[in-house]
Amino acid sequence: MSFKWEGVMPAVTTKFNDKDELDLKMFETNINAQLEAGVHGIVLGGTLGEASTLLEDEKRTLTRSTIEIVKGQVPVLMNIAEQSTKGAIKAAQQAEDDGAKGLMMLPPMRYKAGDRETIEYFKAVANSTSLPIMIYNNPVDYKIEVTLDMFEELLECSNIEAVKESTRDVSNVTRIINRFGDRLKIMTGVDTVALESLLMGADGWIAGLVCAFPAETVAIYELQKAGKIKEALEIYRWFLPLLELDINPKLVQNIKLAETYTGIGTENVRAPRLPLHGREREHVINVIETALRTRPVLSDYKNLKVLV
Template identity: 30%
Template sequence: MWLEPAAPTEELLSQRRRPPMSEFHGIFSPVCTPFSPGDQSIDEDRLRRLIDFQLDNGVHGIIPCGGTGEFPTLSFDERKRVTEVCVDQVNGRVPVMAHTGACSTREVIELSKHAESIGCGSLMIVPPYYEVPTDDQLVAHYAAVSDAIPLPIMVYSIPAHSKINLTPELLHRLAEIPNVTMLKDSTSDLTQFQRIVSELSDKLTIFNGSDVGALAGLIHGAEGCVWGVANATPKACVNLYELVIERKDFAGALNLWQDLYALNYFFETEGYAATAKAATRMAGVDIGVPRDPFTPLTSEQESRLEKLMEALGALAEPVGATAD
C-alpha cells in the first residue's frame, strides 16, 4: 500500500511530463451501479442522477461497469444496459469508457462491440480472472479484442483481484498491440509505477488506479486517475488533479490530500462498494446499497465515514430516493 507521499521536490516536479493533450486525462469516475430496493434490479433513474452529479462537479470521464460498479454481480444483459444508460445520460459531455473485461475472450469482444455500437469511444479491460492466463495467452487475448474492435483500450492492472501483475516487461508486449493505448495501474506499487512511467509513457497514457496512491501517482507522471472515490467526492478529486497538474499548487494539494487520504483508506479497508454507496448518499445522491451477497455498512462504520466526509466538506442533505 502506498503511504502518504513526502512533499515533492522542485527537481521532481520539473520532470513532470508534458501537459495532457488528448481527451484521456483527468478524473475518470468508475460509477456505482444503483439497485432498486427489494428486487435489486438496475435503478436507471438513480444512475442518471449519479452521472449528472459527477459531471456537474467536473469529472473528465465516466466508466460504467467497473469494479466500483459491481460488475461481477451483473448479468451480461445488465452490463449492456448500464452502459447504454451512461452513454445516453452523458450525451457527449465527456468520454464514456466502457469496462468490458470478462473471463472469456468471446464475451469481451461481444461486450466491446456493443459498447462501440452505442457510442462508447474507448474500452477498459481487466485481464481474465479466476483461471489465470499465461503472458502469451494474455497478449493473445488483448490482441484478439484489438483486432475485433477499433477502439482505444485501457489495460487494467489490479493483481489483488485478477492475480495478474502487468509488469513493465508485459506492458512492453501489450503496448505493441495497435489499440492498446492506455493503462490503469491499481497495483499500489510506486516503485513499479515509476518504472512504467519512465519506460512506457511514450507508448501508453498512464492513469493511476490506486485510491491511496492518487497524489503520488499524479506527481510521478499519471495523466489522471480512475478513482472510485469520485462517486462521492467528485469535486475534491477534481480539485486535487487541478492543484497538481494545472495550477502546480503542491502545498495546496498536500493540504487537501490529508483529508482525502483518510477517506480513501476507509474505502479500501471497510468494504468498497458499501462505502462508495454510503458516502455518495451522504454527499446528497442516494444510490441504494450493494447487491447481494454484499451488505451495507454498519451504523458504527457509517458514523466514522460521516466524520471523514465532513472533514472534506462533502456532506449534503440527501436528495432523490430514500435510503434503503
Template identity: 45%
Template sequence: MKVNWQGVIPAITTKFNRDDTIDYTFFANHCRWLVDAGCIGIVPLGSLGEGATLSFEEKIALLKTALEAIGDRVPVIPGIASLSTTEAVRLAQAAEHIGCSGLMVLPPYVYSTDWREMKAHVDAVLRATSLPAMLYNNPLAYKTDFLPEQIAELAREHSNLQAVKESSADVRRIAAIRALIGERLELLVGVDDCLVEAVQAGAVGWIAGLVNAFPHESVALFQLAQQARLGQGDQAQLEALYNWFLPLLRLDTVPKFVQLIKLAQEMVGMGSAQVRGPRLELEGEELASARQIIEEALKHRPVLN
C-alpha cells in the same frame, strides 16, 4: 469521440432498487452530476460498478443510459471483463456498436495463469474493435500482474492501446513503464490513496472511486497534484486537502470498497448503500466504524475555491 485520459474519470457505481433491479434514472443523473463537477469521462461496468453481478443485457442498458445522459460531453469507457474471452469480445464489440468511445480492458475474472494465456485474452479484446483502450492492471484483485515489459509488448503490437490504469499500488511501476515506452501510453492511477504520489511519479489521469460521493474534492485534488508536479500551485492547499481526503480515500483499498463507497454516497445524499449479492451491506461495528470516518470528514469538509 476522442478519449482524453488526462484528468479524473470515475469508475461509476451502479445503484439498485430494493427489488435488486437497476435504478437507471439515478444512474443517468449520477453520470451528469459527475461530469458537471469536472470529470472528463465515465467508466461503467467496472469492479466498483459491480460488473460481475450484471447480466449482458443490463450492461448494455447501462451503457445506453450513460450515452443518453451525457451525450457528447465526455467519453463513455466501459470496463470489459468476463469469465470468458468470447464474452469479453462480444461486450467490447457491442460497446463500439452503440457508440462508446473507448474500453477499459481487464484480465478474465477468476481464471489467472501465465503471460501467454493472459496476453491472448487481452489480444483478442484489443483486436475486436478499433476503439482506443486502456489496460487495467490490478494484481491484488485479479491475480494477474501485467509487468512493465509485458505492457510494453502489448503497446508495440496494438496501436489502439493508449493507456494503462495501474492499480498495483506500487508507484514505482509508473516510472518503470515510462522508462520502457516513453510517452507511448498515458498512465493513470487506479488506487485512490496514492493519487498524489502517483501524479508525482508521472500519472496523468485518475480512475477514481470516492469521486462517486465527492466529485468536486476529487477534481480539485487532482488539479492541485498536477500543479505541484510542475512546481506550481499552492502546496499547503494540496497537503490540507489530501490530509482531509485520505481517511476517505483509504476506503477504496479494502475488500469491501464497494460497500464503503456506496455508503459514502448514501451519506452525502447521492446514492444508496444497497449492493448485489454476494456482497452484503455493512452492519454492526463495521458499519459504525465506516460511518464515523465519513461523518468526521463531512464535519470538516473543506470549502473549495
C-alpha cells in the same frame, strides 16, 4: 492517439432499487453530480460497478443511458471483465455498438492465465474493436500482473493506449515512463496513492471515492496540475481516511454508504453483497461523518491556469 487519457474518470457505482433492478433515476443524479464537478470521463462496469453481478442487457442499458446523460461532454468507457476470450470479444463489440468511446480491460476472470495467455487474450480483443483500450493492471486483487515486458508485446496493438496502474507501487509510474515514454498513458487506479502517482507523472486518476465526493477529487487533480501542490495536499490529507475505504474488500458497500451521505446514491447492492452492519458499519459511518464535519471549502479549481 486521439483519446485523451487524462483527468479524473470515476469508476461509477451501479445503482439498484429495492427490487434489485437498475435505478436509472439515481444513476442519472450521480452522473450529473460528476459532470458538475468537472470529471473528464465515466467508467462503467468496473469493480465498483459490481461488474461480476451485472447481466448482459444491464451493461448495455448502462452504456446507452450514460451516453444519453453526458451528451458528449465526456467519453464513456465500459469495463471488460469476462471469463473467456470469446465472451470478452462479444462484450467489446457490444460496447462499441452501444456508443462507448473506450474500454477498460481486466485479464481473464477466474482462470489465472499465464503471461502468454494473458497477452493473447488482450490482443484478441484489441484486434476485434477499433476502440482505444486501457489495461487494468491490478495484481493485488486479480492475481495477474501485466509486466512491462508484457506491455512491450501488447503495444504492438495500436489501440492499446493506456494502463490503469493499480499495483500500489508508486515507483512503477516512473518505470513505465522510462520504458515507454508517452506511448503508454498512465491512469492511477488506487485512491490512497493517487496524488503521489500524479506527482510522479501519471496522466489521470480512475477514482473510487469520487462517486461520493466528486468536487474534492477533481479539485486535487486540477490543483496539482496547476502546480498548487500545497492546496492539493491539504485536501488530500483531509480525504485520506475516506480514500482508505476504497482499499477494502467491501469497497462497494463503503462507497455506496458514503454516497447516501452526500445525497447522490443509495446503499442498495446486489447479492451476495449485503449492506454493512454492526461494528463495520459504525466504523465507516464515523469516517464519513468526521470527514463531513471537517469538509474543506474548495477554491475555484475549475479555472486554474495549468502549468505547461
